[in-house]
Amino acid sequence: MQKSNSKIESDLGTRGATGIKTHSLTKEFEVDEGTEVVFEDVNINIEPGSFVSLVGRSGSGKSTLLNILSGILEPTSGRIEYDVDDPEIGHVFQSPRLLPWDTCLENIEYVHEDNSNYSDDIAKKHLDMVGLSDHYDKYPSGLSGGQKQRVGIARAFSIDPEVLLMDEPFSNLDEITAEELRKELAELWENFNKTIVFVTHNITEAIQLSDRILMIGEGEIYADIEVPIDRPRRVEDNEFIEFQTKAIKQFRSVDE
Amino acid sequence: MAINSSDRLSKVYNKYSSVLNTPLLKELKKRPRICEFIFIFSVWTVLAYIFDGSALPYPHEVLYGTWQVLTEGNVWTHISYTFTSTFIAFFITMAIGIVMGISMATNEYGTKLFLPYVVIGLSVPAIAWAAIATLIYGIGIVVPILSAILVMYPIVALIIWKGVEDIDANRIQMSDSFDISRRRMVRRIILPEIAPTLFASSRYGLAVGWKIVTIAEIFAGSRGIGYMIILTFDQFQWSRTWAWAVIFIGIVLFIEYAIFQPLEKRAYKYKEAEMYTAMG
Numbered sequence: 348m349q350k351s352n353s354k355i356e357s358d359l360g361t362r363g364a365t366g367i368k369t370h371s372l373t374k375e376f377e378v379d380e381g382t383e384v385v386f387e388d389v390n391i392n393i394e395p396g397s398f399v400s401l402v403g404r405s406g407s408g409k410s411t412l413l414n415i416l417s418g419i420l421e422p423t424s425g426r427i428e429y430d431v432d433d434p435e436i437g438h439v440f441q442s443p444r445l446l447p448w449d450t451c452l453e454n455i456e457y458v459h460e461d462n463s464n465y466s467d468d469i470a471k472k473h474l475d476m477v478g479l480s481d482h483y484d485k486y487p488s489g490l491s492g493g494q495k496q497r498v499g500i501a502r503a504f505s506i507d508p509e510v511l512l513m514d515e516p517f518s519n520l521d522e523i524t525a526e527e528l529r530k531e532l533a534e535l536w537e538n539f540n541k542t543i544v545f546v547t548h549n550i551t552e553a554i555q556l557s558d559r560i561l562m563i564g565e566g567e568i569y570a571d572i573e574v575p576i577d578r579p580r581r582v583e584d585n586e587f588i589e590f591q592t593k594a595i596k597q598f599r600s601v602d603e
Numbered sequence: 604m605a606i607n608s609s610d611r612l613s614k615v616y617n618k619y620s621s622v623l624n625t626p627l628l629k630e631l632k633k634r635p636r637i638c639e640f641i642f643i644f645s646v647w648t649v650l651a652y653i654f655d656g657s658a659l660p661y662p663h664e665v666l667y668g669t670w671q672v673l674t675e676g677n678v679w680t681h682i683s684y685t686f687t688s689t690f691i692a693f694f695i696t697m698a699i700g701i702v703m704g705i706s707m708a709t710n711e712y713g714t715k716l717f718l719p720y721v722v723i724g725l726s727v728p729a730i731a732w733a734a735i736a737t738l739i740y741g742i743g744i745v746v747p748i749l750s751a752i753l754v755m756y757p758i759v760a761l762i763i764w765k766g767v768e769d770i771d772a773n774r775i776q777m778s779d780s781f782d783i784s785r786r787r788m789v790r791r792i793i794l795p796e797i798a799p800t801l802f803a804s805s806r807y808g809l810a811v812g813w814k815i816v817t818i819a820e821i822f823a824g825s826r827g828i829g830y831m832i833i834l835t836f837d838q839f840q841w842s843r844t845w846a847w848a849v850i851f852i853g854i855v856l857f858i859e860y861a862i863f864q865p866l867e868k869r870a871y872k873y874k875e876a877e878m879y880t881a882m883g
Contacts (some may be wrong), residue, residue, distance in 0.1 A: 419779060438780045447873055448872075457787075457791055458783065460784060461782075462789050488873065509844075
């Protein structure tokens with residue numbers, strides 16, 4: 348990805364960010380044996396423009412919470428409050444969910460149904476932003492896993508969202524590509540004023556990227572920790588390792 | 604011993620390599636369709652020789668017969684009659700098959716409602732439908748159309764059912780999360796996704812449709828290619844019987860190469876994209 352300059356910023360991200368508050372959010376699913384509570388009475392307050400990670404084990408309900416924030420799922424009770432009315436929400440999924448019969452440009456154009464200002468130039472600028480300037484007319488089958496995820500990120504940024512919801516976007520990639528994309532995402536977040544909620548089960552990834560880590564498990568947010576490390580963060584730094592050790596201990600505390 | 608046979612083989616190859624590598628044979632290697640025609644005509648000639656040219660006339664006789672049939676005034680009447688029956692049956696079947704297939708794929712009620720019809724439809728032999736339709740409606744255009752619909756709909760419904768079931772729910776969810784309208788989703792996701800299913804069911808529908816319509820025309824026709832096949836057969840004009848079969852095959856091949864394949868090529872353009880060949 349190319350580091351965004353002010354010209355690109357002014358063209359691509361004008362909407363800013365929104366804060367998110369949840370009030371007594373509860374989600375239950377009906378199962379054969381009765382009712383299964385995914386989480387109960389979740390109250391979180393996410394500052395506008397912050398990078399927050401939701402960390403939890405498989406089945407802890409982190410993706411369910413993300414899907415409720417996005418509106419894909421309805422909560423059983425409770426409500427969500429955004430600072431702005433009807434905020435624009437961008438999504439990046441674990442698998443990029445591109446349309447294989449459309450080119451990279453067309454994949455971005457697809458999510459601009461109601462945008463009268465949309466032009467191919469906007470899509471091209473977003474693809475440039477994620478380092479895919481030579482791939483405008485390529486089909487996803489001609490891209491690597493990392494490149495496909497870059498198209499997914501460009502697609503989410505292209506709608507100029509106030510909130511970006513990312514559901515384990517790098518977990519299907521090899522570690523070197525994932526590491527590269529993490530750095531680039533951190534740069535994009537620093538250059539564009541967006542609120543990011545990032546779901547992962549990888550503590551190291553959460554520390555590298557976030558301002559704040561919310562640990563979810565046993566139906567509740569059992570830990571809410573600030574990451575006090577200066578950016579850019581390097582996993583090999585002592586400060587990082589020390590914090591990681593503490594965070595992992597806290598992550599495991601749910602089992603005790 | 605092995606060395607000897609290998610030597611013998613290489614000697615044989617060297618002896619005939621000049622023949623195998625002639626420009627004509629090299630050219631033929633590149634053109635499988637021409638080879639196919641040569642093969643068919645060779646087998647045909649041999650079979651005609653075996654049957655003494657009576658039940659199976661020689662290719663040139665059939666081609667002459669085809670030319671005669673094509674230059675006669677009534678050929679298009681029969682072709683258009685068979686075509687009309689087949690296409691009416693095809694479109695009605697596709698409509699029934701799409702409705703049944705989508706209903707069965709998307710809700711349990713639909714599966715319970717339509718599955719018995721599919722099972723019954725599949726288990727009754729095609730010839731039985733043609734006979735039953737003839738008993739009920741006598742001679743006329745209804746028989747070939749009805750027979751073809753009854754034979755085709757269960758398979759078309761079955762193919763579409765399985766095709767729609769395989770639609771990737773993740774892409775629908777992605778579209779929902781970006782607030783994409785149903786109309787755009789159908790055009791940009793559902794249709795391309797079920798395109799292979801639609802092609803498969805249309806191909807199958809037409810292929811079976813032709814056969815059933817022709818069989819029904821043989822049973823209860825007063826016009827059409829099937830009727831002409833049985834008429835010329837009864838009059839012992841076997842080269843003409845074969846000529847009508849050749850015309851029929853020509854039309855089916857024309858539809859395959861002039862309609863289905865270009866459409867398919869257009870729909871699957873994205874599959875031709877070069878696969879990424881990353882190291883490791």
